[in-house]
Amino acid sequence: MSDTLTITDNRTGKTYEVPITHDTIKALDLRKIKVKDDDFGLMTYDPGFMNTASTKSTITYIDGDLGILEYRGYPIADLAEKSNFLEVAYLIMYGSLPTKDQYDKWAHEITHHTFLHENIKQIMHAFRYDAHPMGMFISIVAALSTFYPEASQIDDPASRHKQIIRLIAKVPTIAAFSYRHSRGLPYVYPDNDLSYTGNFLSMLDKMTQDKYTPKPALERALDVLFILHADHEQNCGTAAMRVIGSSQPDPYSAVAGAAGALYGPLHGGANEQVLRMLMEIGSLSNVPDFIKRVKNRETLLYGFGHRVYKNYDPRARIIKQTADEVFEVTGRNPLLDIALELERIALEDDFFVSRKLYPNVDFYSGIIYQAMGFPVAMFPVLFAIPRTVGWLSQWVELLADPDQKIARPRQIYLGGRGLDYVPMDQR
Numbered sequence: 001m002s003d004t005l006t007i008t009d010n011r012t013g014k015t016y017e018v019p020i021t022h023d024t025i026k027a028l029d030l031r032k033i034k035v036k037d038d039d040f041g042l043m044t045y046d047p048g049f050m051n052t053a054s055t056k057s058t059i060t061y062i063d064g065d066l067g068i069l070e071y072r073g074y075p076i077a078d079l080a081e082k083s084n085f086l087e088v089a090y091l092i093m094y095g096s097l098p099t100k101d102q103y104d105k106w107a108h109e110i111t112h113h114t115f116l117h118e119n120i121k122q123i124m125h126a127f128r129y130d131a132h133p134m135g136m137f138i139s140i141v142a143a144l145s146t147f148y149p150e151a152s153q154i155d156d157p158a159s160r161h162k163q164i165i166r167l168i169a170k171v172p173t174i175a176a177f178s179y180r181h182s183r184g185l186p187y188v189y190p191d192n193d194l195s196y197t198g199n200f201l202s203m204l205d206k207m208t209q210d211k212y213t214p215k216p217a218l219e220r221a222l223d224v225l226f227i228l229h230a231d232h233e234q235n236c237g238t239a240a241m242r243v244i245g246s247s248q249p250d251p252y253s254a255v256a257g258a259a260g261a262l263y264g265p266l267h268g269g270a271n272e273q274v275l276r277m278l279m280e281i282g283s284l285s286n287v288p289d290f291i292k293r294v295k296n297r298e299t300l301l302y303g304f305g306h307r308v309y310k311n312y313d314p315r316a317r318i319i320k321q322t323a324d325e326v327f328e329v330t331g332r333n334p335l336l337d338i339a340l341e342l343e344r345i346a347l348e349d350d351f352f353v354s355r356k357l358y359p360n361v362d363f364y365s366g367i368i369y370q371a372m373g374f375p376v377a378m379f380p381v382l383f384a385i386p387r388t389v390g391w392l393s394q395w396v397e398l399l400a401d402p403d404q405k406i407a408r409p410r411q412i413y414l415g416g417r418g419l420d421y422v423p424m425d426q427r
């Protein structure tokens with residue numbers, strides 16, 4: 001037995017042997033398969049990267065069939081139960097759990113980089129009163145590159161570290177400012193005495209009180225949600241981060257692009273769509289009719305289905321528990337009953353069962369965020385804050401990987417060739 005693949009090209013009768021490593025063949029090894037010497041060589045056609053590994057990685061492990069998610073080898077449920085977001089952020093960035101000293105230094109650095117340049121407020125003011133907070137978030141993250149021009153020195157480890165700290169520290173401040181702008185409220189500056197999520201809640205909610213004290217259950221719930229969203233290997237947003245990063249711009253520009261990819265309703269915008277869908281359904285009695293519409297392909301059941309998970313998303317299970325803890329403080333969100341009924345019917349219905357469509361992370365996260373008082377438009381922003389850690393970790397891995405090159409897929413050109421230009425008055 002050998003770790004190779006033997007391919008016979010029936011166009012020519014020639015046989016080729018291609019090495020197999022990690023159950024993968026190199027796409028470039030197919031290029032030697034040609035009919036004529038001057039042919040380009042065989043390519044693979046894979047829209048949406050359904051079966052293409054774009055990188056080797058040691059950050060996040062997913063087994064979609066078994067519903068397993070691990071960061072750096074640690075099961076997500078253990079991290080959600082025993083760790084906190086900043087510790088998980090360190091784990092994802094550096095590959096191992098921090099010692100006490102490492103954790104203290106990391107937490108101190110992030111806590112002391114949360115402020116934004118005052119000019120950012122002027123950029124915020126330029127947005128319309130009803131600007132979508134995700135549009136503001138993406139713009140401000142991109143704008144940060146102009147405040148830190150040294151960020152373009154991506155080969156300098158010290159500069160890279162500085163930008164990583166700045167980004168992780170400042171994204172909650174940007175998110176909170178976007179929220180306060182949309183409410184017409186004054187911006188609240190960061191409070192270094194509070195935790196990462198406690199400070200975020202303070203920047204969102206603080207009014208006239210001298211000192212804001214976050215409700216521990218909500219602070220912890222947000223921390224758990226941030227842990228669950230911190231990384232998810234090569235999803236659409238992360239792939240965008242790597243594609244942009246491969247042309248070697250500063251990390252602010254790359255994170256802004258990744259956040260743009262996250263914004264879409266098929267990805268991080270799905271939790272917003274879930275809430276809109278639940279509000280549209282409105283009552284338990286309308287659930288069967290809605291399921292019928294999904295099966296007639298008139299609409300999607302948002303929050304269901306996943307490219308990788310063909311089983312219950314492990315994050316959805318943890319979020320369901322977190323929901324109960326939040327509702328004890330906030331009162332039960334009436335949309336939860338509609339969601340539970342949708343889940344119950346869908347998990348019994350052959351349309352969903354045969355397609356292995358299960359609730360994903362977004363199915364319940366929106367219900368919690370709404371109960372906590374977040375407007376629906378803030379949901380993708382709440383996803384982007386913790387995912388910034390995953391993006392940066394994947395970016396660092398990309399920069400250190402000698403296999404990586406500028407991302408530049410091929411195409412199968414099917415259009416016309418060498419046409420004669422026809423002047424406009426003769427067309």
Ligand code: ACO
Pocket residue numbers: 265266267268270294299300301302303304305306307308355357360361362
């Ligand atoms: N509602 C109804 N039908 C669905 C759904 C859904 N939510 N998701 C998939 N299907 C159907 C498809 O129509 C398809 O049916 P067919 O084979 O009869 O044509 C089958 O299930 C397979 O689905 P695909 O679209 O091929 O799966 P893909 O991997 O391309 O898409 C995706 C995955 C985009 C997540 C999809 O399930 C979807 O659109 N879900 C709703 C949006 C959503 O919740 N996104 C959040 C994902 S999690 C995240 O990004 C954090």
